[in-house]
Amino acid sequence: MAFLAVALYATAVAWLAGLALFWALPLLRNYASARKMGVPIRVIPIDHTNPLWLLLDRKVLPVIARLLPFTRKSSFLRYNYRGWEMRERWAPHHEMGDVFTIVTPKEVWLYLGDPDAVADMFRRGRDEFPRCTRLTEMLNVFGPNISTAEGAQWRTHRKLVATCFTEQNNEIVWSEAINLATDMIRYWSTRKPLTSVDSDARTLSLHVLSRAAFGKSFRFEGHDERKAENSSKSYKESLQTILENCILIVAFGPQTLARWKSYLPKKLARVQEACDAFQKYMTSVYEAEKAASAGASSSSRHDHNLMTSLVRASQASESKAALTEQEIYGNMFVLNFAGHDTVSHTFTFAVYFLAAHPEVQDWVADELHQVLGPGSDPADWSYTRDFPKLKRCLAVLYETLRLYTPVPTSKWTDKASPALKVGDKTVTIPPNTIVLPSYACIQTDPRYWGDDSLSWRPQRWVDINEEWVAPRKGTFVGWSDGARDCPGKKFSQVEFVAALAVMLRDWVVEPATFGRETLADARKRVLDVIEKESTMILLLQMIHPERTPLVWKRR
Ligand code: HEM
Numbered sequence: 001m002a003f004l005a006v007a008l009y010a011t012a013v014a015w016l017a018g019l020a021l022f023w024a025l026p027l028l029r030n031y032a033s034a035r036k037m038g039v040p041i042r043v044i045p046i047d048h049t050n051p052l053w054l055l056l057d058r059k060v061l062p063v064i065a066r067l068l069p070f071t072r073k074s075s076f077l078r079y080n081y082r083g084w085e086m087r088e089r090w091a092p093h094h095e096m097g098d099v100f101t102i103v104t105p106k107e108v109w110l111y112l113g114d115p116d117a118v119a120d121m122f123r124r125g126r127d128e129f130p131r132c133t134r135l136t137e138m139l140n141v142f143g144p145n146i147s148t149a150e151g152a153q154w155r156t157h158r159k160l161v162a163t164c165f166t167e168q169n170n171e172i173v174w175s176e177a178i179n180l181a182t183d184m185i186r187y188w189s190t191r192k193p194l195t196s197v198d199s200d201a202r203t204l205s206l207h208v209l210s211r212a213a214f215g216k217s218f219r220f221e222g223h224d225e226r227k228a229e230n231s232s233k234s235y236k237e238s239l240q241t242i243l244e245n246c247i248l249i250v251a252f253g254p255q256t257l258a259r260w261k262s263y264l265p266k267k268l269a270r271v272q273e274a275c276d277a278f279q280k281y282m283t284s285v286y287e288a289e290k291a292a293s294a295g296a297s298s299s300s301r302h303d304h305n306l307m308t309s310l311v312r313a314s315q316a317s318e319s320k321a322a323l324t325e326q327e328i329y330g331n332m333f334v335l336n337f338a339g340h341d342t343v344s345h346t347f348t349f350a351v352y353f354l355a356a357h358p359e360v361q362d363w364v365a366d367e368l369h370q371v372l373g374p375g376s377d378p379a380d381w382s383y384t385r386d387f388p389k390l391k392r393c394l395a396v397l398y399e400t401l402r403l404y405t406p407v408p409t410s411k412w413t414d415k416a417s418p419a420l421k422v423g424d425k426t427v428t429i430p431p432n433t434i435v436l437p438s439y440a441c442i443q444t445d446p447r448y449w450g451d452d453s454l455s456w457r458p459q460r461w462v463d464i465n466e467e468w469v470a471p472r473k474g475t476f477v478g479w480s481d482g483a484r485d486c487p488g489k490k491f492s493q494v495e496f497v498a499a500l501a502v503m504l505r506d507w508v509v510e511p512a513t514f515g516r517e518t519l520a521d522a523r524k525r526v527l528d529v530i531e532k533e534s535t536m537i538l539l540l541q542m543i544h545p546e547r548t549p550l551v552w553k554r555r
Contacts, residue, residue, distance in 0.1 A: 027105045033430045034108045040096035042075040047106035048082060049135060051251040057081040058535065075102070083536025085408070085440035089454075093441050099422040101433075107412075109434045110427075111441075115448065115474030117422040118437040121411060122474075122482035124418070126154075131484055132412035132434055138246070139337060141254055142279060143330025146487075147338065156321050158487070161331055163313040165487055167384075168304035169212055170494045174383035176211040177498035180204045182378055183220035185503050185552065193512035193549030196223030198348045198542065205344040206236055208495050209336055214285055215305040235281040239336055241274035246337075246538050249275065282329045286311065306335055335488070342406050343492050345541040347499065349530065350400040352542065353456045355509045355550050356526040360396070360458055365555060367392040368505040378502050383494065386501075391468055393497040393504075395461035401478035402443045403456055404530075406539040409480035410436045437477050448475045456527075505555075512549040 027043070034041050046053050061081055065072050078084060078092075079102055092100060093113035102109045112118050121129050131154075136147045146157035184204055188194050200223055210216045218236065242249065248271055249257070257264065257272040264272060289311040310331060314323040323331065354361055371389045372381055412434045419428045420435075429435060444453045448471070449460075463469050479486035486492075503509075511522035529548050534540060 023105050027103065030103045030105070030108050033433070034101045034103050036430060037101065037110070037427050039110075039425075039427060040100040041103055042079060042092075042096075042100065043103045044075050044080040045105070046080055047104045048080055049106070051138075054082065055251060083540060085438065086404075086534065086536070086540065088440070090438075090441040090445045093438060093445070097423075099425070099427060107432055107434055108430070109436060110429060111436055111438045112420075112422065113438045113441045113445065114422045115442055115472055117420055117474070118442060118477065119474035119481075121420060121435060121437070122480075125483045126150075128413075128416065128418045129411035129435060130414055132410060132414075135410060135434075138249075139334050140330065141242070141249055141275070142282070142333040143324075143326035143328075145327065145330035145334040147334045148330075154484075156323065157327070157331065158484075159321070160310060160313045160323055161335070161487055164306040164309040164335075165491060166304055166309070169306065169309070170490060171383045172304065173208055173212050173491055173494045174381075174387065174498050175379075176208050176217065177204070177495045178378045178381060178502055180207050180220045181499035181502035184222070184499075185507055187220070187222035187225070189507065189552045189554075191222070191224075193551050195546040195549045197351050197550065198344070198545045199223045201344040201347040201351070202240070202341070204499060205340050205347070205495065206240060208343075209339050210236060211305070212491070213306040213332065213335055213339075215303045215308065235278065238274040238277035238281065239340070241271060242278055242333075243337060243340055245271045245274075278333070279329070282307075282332055286325065286328060307332055338407075338486075339488050339491060341539050341541070342488075343495055345406050345539055346397065346400055346404070346492075347496060348542055348545055349404045349534075350396050350496075350500070351509065351550070352526055352530055352545065352548065353400060354396070354504070355511050356523040356530075357456065358508065358510070358523075360456075361504055361508050363459060364392045364396060364500070364504045368501055372501065372505060374505075381498075381501070383498075387494060387497060390497050390501060391462050391466060392458065393500045394493060395458035396500060397493060397496045398461050398476070398478070399456055399458040402449075402476060403454070404534060404540055405439050405443065405478055406541070407480075407486075408436065408439055409477055410434055437474070439477050442475050442477070445475075448472055503552075507552050508555050509550055509552050512551050 023045075027045070031041065031043060048057065058081060061077055065077055071077050078088065090113065092111070098112065098114035098117070100111055102111070112121065130150055133148050133150050139145060139147045144153070144157075146154065146161050149157050181204065184200055188197075188200070200220075203220060203223075203226075207218045207220060210218060214235070216235065245267075248268065252268070254272075254275045257268060257275065261269060261272050285307050289308050292308075293312060293315055307328075310323070310328055314328060367390065371386055413429050413431050415431050417428055417430050419426050421427075442448065446453045461469050479489040479492075510519060511526045513519060513522045517525070526548055529545075530542065533544055534542050537543075
């Protein structure tokens, strides 16, 4: 009996020691580091980027909030999950000032709500505020790449990737988006009511990417038209499966999945198959391009898709500045990853906002009739002539990103301790601190955006002379800023504007009404759904748009 008691005691002590070593000590160390900055501190007990916690946070926290309602205002419930920024908006900054920290057992996160400090941080660039590659290393699935590299390596990736985003590639994006959107609106107009906006928007963006990235064109297939067979084997389906299961892939790792493939449950086996198929697909395109470069084939010589540009640029540069085969795969995956759901989720938000705002649809349609003419064939619209004039369409994209930013941008201090001026205070930021522009705050703070800052009003981006209204520096970071901003910014703008132009010139969208609901009530319901049922999965998205059906009609 005495032996059992000693064993239990020893186990308890070992547990406590383990807990102190792995949790409490780092938390205390980080707390001490944060205190040195002399700014308000909030503490959260779990590293919110931990892959296991990523699988659980949205399930666990609502249960705790229900069982222990008095904890709702605690830092744990307010800040210990992905995307808390969207729920809180500017509230934490108005409570704590333009700068505050959140301390986790992993590191300290510093939040900036002052546009001048944000602009200064981006201006000072990668030397003082590099990317914290730990946060993106999950994107190393198929090889090192532009998103996960730093220093000289990143410069090589960035230089070569930048050569892919040419005006010729934008032309491809423009015409492919027009073709696909023409088929998509045809499909949407036959669905009454339409419940597949998000799924169809993903198809559109995937098909634009497959053409612009790999040179493969696919016709648009609506949600109900898609065939289920071969689901994880084709390029399209494999990429879709990978993107939908990124968190699982990160949690288990593609190598582990491959090693245990015979024993995996059905869902994981499908994910593993998809990784395998996507890798094979990239290898085949890579080999074909290499052969074409060597003169064995001329099939892809004149195409300006991202893969061919990357292989050619890499072959053309000196050996030290070239990318390895693995790095080319890594970059192709990351371009697909970064360019797919960012655009499709934003497009879905925009369609729902439009359904709630008929006056914005009319405002955009006026521009489309003026620039493109009422009866012109979309196939004749020109990227170089028409795209720069479609400012109202672009404003719909900016306004949607302002309120619902899919990708939060972040920097860190690495081993340095830079000083940053925030208002009249100079904050010396310790090493190993993540530094973030509080995007959900600065993009909606009434101090910079006015009293209607939370209203979706694309008209704020275009003045009465049809000139673009640039926001104050540091108040809009939708595509990030500085040296590591988004290289796909123009790509996404061209795709979005082309698709929107096709849809809004001749069509209008409204919410389907339920029972005796009026159209005005249905529009309010849509806005409520956008606000309450959007969340950060891997990116910010509407969770169940299919529960809010829409109807498209001829204008
Ligand atoms: C609406 C659409 C898009 C939004 C809102 C967006 C936003 C962003 C943001 C905020 C970053 C910086 C992330 C950070 O600092 O951690 C970023 C980086 C990046 N984006 Fe985009 N993006 C979009 C579309 C695209 C597209 C279409 C592509 C490619 C086809 C792309 C490729 C990339 C890449 C490769 C990076 C990493 C750049 C680097 O680290 O040097 N993005 N994007």
